[in-house]
Amino acid sequence: MKKRSIWHNLRRGYGIVHRLTPAYIPLTIVSSFIKAVQPLTVLYLSARIINELAGERDAGRIALYAALAVGLAFAGSAIQAAATRRITTLNSTLWTRFYFFLGKRYMELNYDQVEDTRNNERLADIEAKTNGNGLGILRLHYSLPELLQALFELAGSILLCFGMFTAASSFEHAFITSPLATGLLILLILFNLPFTYALKKREKRIQKKVFEENPKSNTYVHFFNEYMQSKNAAKDIRLYKQAQAIEDHYNQSVGAEFWYRIFDLFGKNNALAAAMNAVLGGCVYLFIGLRALYGMYPLGSVVQYIGAVTGAVGALAKLVSVLGNYMTNNPYLSLAFDYLDLPDHLQQSKGSRPIPQEGLEFEFRDVSFKYPGSDDYAIKRLSMTLTIGERLAVVGLNGSGKTTMIKLLCRLYEPTEGVITLNGVDIRDYDYAAYMGAFSVVFQDFKLYAFSLGHNVAASERYDAAAAEASLIMAGLGDKLKKLPQGLHTYLHKDYSDEGVEISGGEAQKIALARALYKNAPFVILDEPTAALDPIAEFEIYSRFNELIGGKSAIFVSHRLSSCRFCHDIAVFHEGRLIQRGSHDELIADRSGKYAELWNAQAQYYVGA
Numbered sequence: 001m002k003k004r005s006i007w008h009n010l011r012r013g014y015g016i017v018h019r020l021t022p023a024y025i026p027l028t029i030v031s032s033f034i035k036a037v038q039p040l041t042v043l044y045l046s047a048r049i050i051n052e053l054a055g056e057r058d059a060g061r062i063a064l065y066a067a068l069a070v071g072l073a074f075a076g077s078a079i080q081a082a083a084t085r086r087i088t089t090l091n092s093t094l095w096t097r098f099y100f101f102l103g104k105r106y107m108e109l110n111y112d113q114v115e116d117t118r119n120n121e122r123l124a125d126i127e128a129k130t131n132g133n134g135l136g137i138l139r140l141h142y143s144l145p146e147l148l149q150a151l152f153e154l155a156g157s158i159l160l161c162f163g164m165f166t167a168a169s170s171f172e173h174a175f176i177t178s179p180l181a182t183g184l185l186i187l188l189i190l191f192n193l194p195f196t197y198a199l200k201k202r203e204k205r206i207q208k209k210v211f212e213e214n215p216k217s218n219t220y221v222h223f224f225n226e227y228m229q230s231k232n233a234a235k236d237i238r239l240y241k242q243a244q245a246i247e248d249h250y251n252q253s254v255g256a257e258f259w260y261r262i263f264d265l266f267g268k269n270n271a272l273a274a275a276m277n278a279v280l281g282g283c284v285y286l287f288i289g290l291r292a293l294y295g296m297y298p299l300g301s302v303v304q305y306i307g308a309v310t311g312a313v314g315a316l317a318k319l320v321s322v323l324g325n326y327m328t329n330n331p332y333l334s335l336a337f338d339y340l341d342l343p344d345h346l347q348q349s350k351g352s353r354p355i356p357q358e359g360l361e362f363e364f365r366d367v368s369f370k371y372p373g374s375d376d377y378a379i380k381r382l383s384m385t386l387t388i389g390e391r392l393a394v395v396g397l398n399g400s401g402k403t404t405m406i407k408l409l410c411r412l413y414e415p416t417e418g419v420i421t422l423n424g425v426d427i428r429d430y431d432y433a434a435y436m437g438a439f440s441v442v443f444q445d446f447k448l449y450a451f452s453l454g455h456n457v458a459a460s461e462r463y464d465a466a467a468a469e470a471s472l473i474m475a476g477l478g479d480k481l482k483k484l485p486q487g488l489h490t491y492l493h494k495d496y497s498d499e500g501v502e503i504s505g506g507e508a509q510k511i512a513l514a515r516a517l518y519k520n521a522p523f524v525i526l527d528e529p530t531a532a533l534d535p536i537a538e539f540e541i542y543s544r545f546n547e548l549i550g551g552k553s554a555i556f557v558s559h560r561l562s563s564c565r566f567c568h569d570i571a572v573f574h575e576g577r578l579i580q581r582g583s584h585d586e587l588i589a590d591r592s593g594k595y596a597e598l599w600n601a602q603a604q605y606y607v608g609a
């Protein structure tokens with residue numbers, strides 16, 4: 001984790017809070033000011049009234065003080081109530097905007113960063129520390145009223161204490177009325193500060209230790225919470241009776257005993273701080289009461305000074321505690337900023353060349369690739385060309401590097417060695433977004449969302465309905481579309497609409513295919529496009545493949561070699577290498593080649609049947 005100063009983190013953190021909810025900080029300043037100053041005003045005016053009652057008893061002045069106390073309390077409470085109402089709404093707004101802010105950043109990360117477990121753990125940790133422990137950026141917004149209130153209370157209380165040092169003109173001189181006694185009281189008050197600070201520092205140390213001893217607890221909790229409620233896992237949880245194992249693992253990994261230790265410490269610290277404050281409060285009462293006995297202060301002022309000094313002591317303790325909380329929170333601000341500052345090495349540092357409009361030709365030049373953190377090459381010394389208008393089928397065993405080749409082509413990853421070019425120019429020199437726009441890809445693990453069908457096909461709420469319908473018909477979903485109650489407006493699944501329809505795995509694959517067709521990009525890449533389709537739907541897709549793809553280029557990855565036959569160009573991958581390339585007839589002719597081996601392995605089931 002990068003070391004960042006607390007001031008830098010606080011400035012940046014509050015900048016984010018302000019950006020997410022601009023009214024929050026100004027309103028909190030107003031509200032904290034009123035909250036802190038209102039009781040002090042009442043204290044001051046009460047003291048004036050008591051002094052009047054014990055002294056000149058001027059009814060006009062007494063009425064004025066009383067009216068001021070009531071008027072100011074009324075106005076203050078009214079403003080305070082309005083501000084509090086708004087702040088309460090902003091609290092929940094800030095919460096939702098903050099999670100959107102984190103999620104948006106995740107969507108903007110480079111793909112390799114998304115697949116990097118360290119980043120996922122980091123994000124899970126940020127979310128868990130925010131939710132479970134109230135730490136990180138959202139802690140700042142809870143700390144702000146505490147900080148401001150303590151500051152305003154301290155300033156107001158000090159103001160009300162001033163009279164203590166300019167006492168009545170005649171009083172009995174003794175140790176308690178001497179400036180030395182005042183100095184001793186101030187020392188006692190200040191002694192309280194390092195004590196509170198030491199307690200906070202200890203809290204920080206233990207909390208850090210606890211988090212270090214059980215670093216994965218938040219990741220586990222995050223994972224299990226999602227897994228237990230995941231629709232996709234529901235079948236496996238039931239069939240493999242995973243519930244008990246999940247519960248056992250959950251209980252082991254949440255580290256409940258660590259939390260007992262932390263809260264035990266917090267409780268002890270709070271009790272110590274309260275005891276210390278009680279001792280201090282007693283000393284203040286004794287000090288001011290004795291001074292009043294010696295005739296140093298009038299009766300009303302005794303009330304004011306006791307209130308002001310105990311107020312100042314409380315405010316100081318709160319201030320030290322808030323500053324201590326800022327210290328404790330600082331590593332979790334750094335954690336959030338490390339995530340927000342992940343370098344954008346794929347998108348920013350690269351060129352801005354526009355994509356050529358015609359005659360696209362991609363070339364892998366001696367490309368090798370290792371996944372981050374892996375010692376093995378997923379792609380080894382790959383050299384091949386892909387030209388617009390051509391159709392290429394890619395075949396090979398599981399794990400032979402087919403999908404990785406596609407990820408590299410789409411710039412989801414950068415080659416570890418070698419270079420990929422488009423029309424002779426390194427693909428990294430092209431504008432990133434425009435480059436991405438050149439591909440329509442259906443990955444094996446595509447995702448649809450539970451919104452309307454049209455929204456899914458266009459990947460947007462606004463879309464060209466005719467084009468969306470045409471894409472669905474092309475992808476083989478025309479009949480289903482006719483039967484849907486609200487056509488393109490029909491929701492998939494029932495998560496967000498009671499009228500939503502459930503779809504089969506094959507239908508989902510057709511929708512994903514329609515989405516790729518709707519994008520209308522010059523390169524169409526289909527990774528196992530028919531794995532979930534029934535034989536008739538598969539046959540239809542392949543027999544209409546040329547119509548489907550038109551003048552575009554297509555790469556499709558398939559394990560069903562029979563479906564590759566219509567392709568005149570087949571690339572065979574094995575252990576990360578391109579080992580054969582040619583038409584079906586050419587490849588099958590090489591009887592000892594991998595293609596023939598794969599073909600024969602599949603064919604024997606059909607022939608034998």
Ligand SMILES: Nc1ncnc2c1ncn2[C@@H]1O[C@H](COP(=O)(O)OP(=O)(O)OP(=O)(O)O)[C@@H](O)[C@H]1O
Nearest residue numbers: 115371374378396397398399400401402403404405
């Ligand atoms: N995100 C990843 N991190 C680390 N290694 C990975 C990752 N994805 C794939 N690999 C590894 O890279 C190699 C190639 O995987 P790839 O997904 O490209 O194979 P494939 O030919 O598409 O396989 P399949 O036919 O099963 O889809 C495999 O050994 C795999 O374990």
